Amino acid sequence: MTTTIDTPAPVSAPRPARRGHGWRSARSAIGTIPFFGYVAVFLIIPTAIVVIGAFRAPGGAFSWVNIKALGTSTVIGAFVSSVVLSAVTAAIGAVFGGLLAYVLVTGRPGSISRRIVTAVCSVLAQFGGVMLAFAFIATLGQAGMISNLLRDWLGVETTGAYLYTVPGLILVYTYFQIPLMVIVFLPAVDGIRAQWREATETLGGSTWVYWRRVAGPLLAPAFLGSLLLLFANAFSAYATAAALITQSNPIVPLQISGAITNEVNVGHADLAKSLALGMVVIVAIVMWLYALLQKRTAKWLG
Amino acid sequence: MSAARMETAGAGTAAIGTVASVAPAHGVLVELRDLRRSFGTVRALDGMDLTINPGELVVLLGPSGCGKTTALRVLAGLEDADSGRITVDGRDISSVPTSKRDMGMVFQAYSLFPHMTALQNVEFGLTLRGKGSAERRRIAGNYLELVGLSEQAGRYARQLSGGQQQRVALARALAIEPKVLLLDEPLSALDAKVRVQLRDEIRRIQLELGITTLFVTHDQEEALAVADRVGVMWEGRIQQIASPAELYTAPVNKFVAEFVGLSNPLPGTASEGAATVLGQRVPLLPGSPQSGSVTVLVRPEAVTLVPGPDSAVGTDARSGSVAGTIVGTSFLGATGRAQVRLTDGTLIIAQIASAEVAVLRVGETVDIRLEQVPALAVAPRGA
Numbered sequence: 001m002t003t004t005i006d007t008p009a010p011v012s013a014p015r016p017a018r019r020g021h022g023w024r025s026a027r028s029a030i031g032t033i034p035f036f037g038y039v040a041v042f043l044i045i046p047t048a049i050v051v052i053g054a055f056r057a058p059g060g061a062f063s064w065v066n067i068k069a070l071g072t073s074t075v076i077g078a079f080v081s082s083v084v085l086s087a088v089t090a091a092i093g094a095v096f097g098g099l100l101a102y103v104l105v106t107g108r109p110g111s112i113s114r115r116i117v118t119a120v121c122s123v124l125a126q127f128g129g130v131m132l133a134f135a136f137i138a139t140l141g142q143a144g145m146i147s148n149l150l151r152d153w154l155g156v157e158t159t160g161a162y163l164y165t166v167p168g169l170i171l172v173y174t175y176f177q178i179p180l181m182v183i184v185f186l187p188a189v190d191g192i193r194a195q196w197r198e199a200t201e202t203l204g205g206s207t208w209v210y211w212r213r214v215a216g217p218l219l220a221p222a223f224l225g226s227l228l229l230l231f232a233n234a235f236s237a238y239a240t241a242a243a244l245i246t247q248s249n250p251i252v253p254l255q256i257s258g259a260i261t262n263e264v265n266v267g268h269a270d271l272a273k274s275l276a277l278g279m280v281v282i283v284a285i286v287m288w289l290y291a292l293l294q295k296r297t298a299k300w301l302g
Numbered sequence: 303m304s305a306a307r308m309e310t311a312g313a314g315t316a317a318i319g320t321v322a323s324v325a326p327a328h329g330v331l332v333e334l335r336d337l338r339r340s341f342g343t344v345r346a347l348d349g350m351d352l353t354i355n356p357g358e359l360v361v362l363l364g365p366s367g368c369g370k371t372t373a374l375r376v377l378a379g380l381e382d383a384d385s386g387r388i389t390v391d392g393r394d395i396s397s398v399p400t401s402k403r404d405m406g407m408v409f410q411a412y413s414l415f416p417h418m419t420a421l422q423n424v425e426f427g428l429t430l431r432g433k434g435s436a437e438r439r440r441i442a443g444n445y446l447e448l449v450g451l452s453e454q455a456g457r458y459a460r461q462l463s464g465g466q467q468q469r470v471a472l473a474r475a476l477a478i479e480p481k482v483l484l485l486d487e488p489l490s491a492l493d494a495k496v497r498v499q500l501r502d503e504i505r506r507i508q509l510e511l512g513i514t515t516l517f518v519t520h521d522q523e524e525a526l527a528v529a530d531r532v533g534v535m536w537e538g539r540i541q542q543i544a545s546p547a548e549l550y551t552a553p554v555n556k557f558v559a560e561f562v563g564l565s566n567p568l569p570g571t572a573s574e575g576a577a578t579v580l581g582q583r584v585p586l587l588p589g590s591p592q593s594g595s596v597t598v599l600v601r602p603e604a605v606t607l608v609p610g611p612d613s614a615v616g617t618d619a620r621s622g623s624v625a626g627t628i629v630g631t632s633f634l635g636a637t638g639r640a641q642v643r644l645t646d647g648t649l650i651i652a653q654i655a656s657a658e659v660a661v662l663r664v665g666e667t668v669d670i671r672l673e674q675v676p677a678l679a680v681a682p683r684g685a
């Protein structure tokens with residue numbers, strides 16, 4: 001007969017290992033202090049100021065005045081324009097950027113064309129502001145290169161005035177939205193394996209079946225996530241619109257700028273905070289949805 | 303094959319359920335004739351011929367780039383042949399698209415649809431065949447049971463081990479009841495223990511279902527263990543196709559002899575159906591040169607070592623044999639290997655019982671004796 005003696009488990013784990021682990025954690029935490037300091041100064045504190053300021057009257061007392069101002073036709077119009085501008089440019093960017101990403105993936109991995117396109121997209125996705133506005137004015141403005149060519153060769157007169165409206169902004173924003181889509185969507189398309197298509201075929205499925213039942217559902221979360229990221233990118237863009245549109249404030253970032261710099265009515269600074277609060281809420285919702293979709297994509301294609 | 307027989311056969315593996323409810327396949331004849339396929343200047347298939355008999359499991363074995371995977375993909379319709387003909391059950395399917403070829407395929411790895419559970423993966427092909435929900439579920443459940451994964455039916459690919467994923471892939475391929483099962487190195491991404499286990503399960507299931515199967519691998523042990531016949535491929539053609547035993551004992555050329563198992567290339571002189579090697583006569587296999595200088599490919603297990611006069615373990619040297627010095631030994635389980643260097647620098651590997659290997663010492667002198675096992679002789683290098 002065999003007798004088994006239970007050995008009591010040690011009361012505590014070896015301390016030196018714990019201490020080492022704790023020290024490593026502490027060192028890692030110290031290294032992140034500059035980052036969190038930066039985030040606190042330039043994100044958390046300004047957000048807190050915006051949130052608090054949106055509910056304060058000029059005298060400092062609690063007030064719904066600024067929030068109520070969000071219901072005026074001008075502000076609602078600006079939010080509608082911003083949402084339409086962001087949604088349309090996000091949709092255009094997602095469709096064309098998505099197609100470009102797919103074309104890149106179907107080519108030879110590491111090919112020169114792929115490296116060139118991804119490098120160019122990385123640059124163009126960050127290209128905005130005065131530089132971008134000037135590029136479009138110099139190309140499509142009243143005396144722009146293409147405008148001149150159209151006039152001289154085809155007799156088509158164009159003032160380029162549309163560039164200074166919301167539809168013009170749509171055209172300009174797609175310039176950085178499409179490359180941004182390529183950059184953020186490419187990893188997901190790269191994650192699609194050739195074996196899935198081949199397995200679908202051997203099981204009796206057509207190309208349509210593959211896209212509808214396999215690749216489509218797999219890429220949908222990443223596609224929608226990228227679409228939301230593009231929406232947020234356009235929604236919060238300011239410099240390009242500010243450089244192009246100087247006579248009115250048709251979108252929310254320009255409204256905020258106008259409210260801050262309004263020298264006639266000092267109380268408009270608090271309206272800017274309520275407008276900013278509206279933007280924060282919309283972007284927060286969008287980014288929350290984006291995070292949810294990214295989580296799902298990482299599970300499937302990671 | 304009867305359901306009762308399948309149940310009996312399945313009972314031997316504890317982890318696997320009975321397979322009575324899985325429809326047995328009716329093996330079909332597959333013929334590949336004069337298949338050619340080039341990628342640029344590389345000839346992946348160079349007039350390949352292959353016949354797979356109904357219910358037979360043929361393994362294509364060869365080094366990377368020999369054309370074995372291309373052959374399988376051409377049969378599946380995933381690659382187009384430049385020329386040649388493929389028939390299944392007498393019907394020419396050369397121009398039939400993959401989706402209409404009725405072949406189940408298991409890939410190397412990562413082929414499960416990650417957004418579907420194991421059950422949904424197995425149901426996928428059945429859905430495309432218009433099966434109703436209840437029937438799909440029943441059939442898919444049966445095949446998951448066949449591969450021993452009923453309990454994991456609701457898990458996604460990321461929640462399954464590599465071996466389990468490959469079993470689901472096998473169930474998915476079989477659930478559509480294909481005419482032919484194609485296995486493209488299905489075990490290569492698995493660790494050694496799981497590989498052996500799944501290899502045996504694949505063979506068991508293939509025998510139970512009687513499905514005509516083409517299995518591609520570069521692992522000779524795997525090939526010899528599961529195949530009815532093994533086709534050794536090189537340079538786009540099958541060099542030899544035979545039963546594992548015949549392939550090993552009677553290779554038709556130097557490539558097959560050297561690729562399948564180990565061999566010692568030893569210089570000799572051929573005459574009258576035998577060759578004189580290391581002072582001893584060794585019978586030659588058909589196809590060997592009948593006269594002149596040859597290189598005889600002697601299997602390590604055909605070499606025995608007799609401790610020499612200086613050995614500490616005894617003296618039993620035979621006249622006429624050649625002496626050598628032990629330069630290394632290795633333990634392989636039931637057997638072991640000893641490396642012996644001759645005075646002219648030739649290195650000979652002997653595969654002998656572990657107990658014999660254990661008493662050998664590096665630097666010890668031994669006499670080398672060759673068994674009277676027929677060996678293949680080829681023209682000497684440079685001839």
